[in-house]
Amino acid sequence: MIEADVDACEAYGECVAAAPGLFAINDENFVEVLDASPPEDQKAAAERAVWACPVHALSLSQD
């Protein structure tokens, strides 16, 4: 399960670059999680996105 802290997000877009199928930047310049429960073949990309976020706004837990 991916969770995003939009209060912490500063719209760097690193998560979108790491996993474009899972994240987007919305019109209000906050991260939007497109798929909070990524399929198995997207889990590695989700982990890369969590690590890539410079303000640690993303977290990934088992669901």
Ligand code: SF4
């Ligand atoms: S990498 Fe972090 S700060 Fe940048 S858009 Fe994604 S969640 Fe927001």
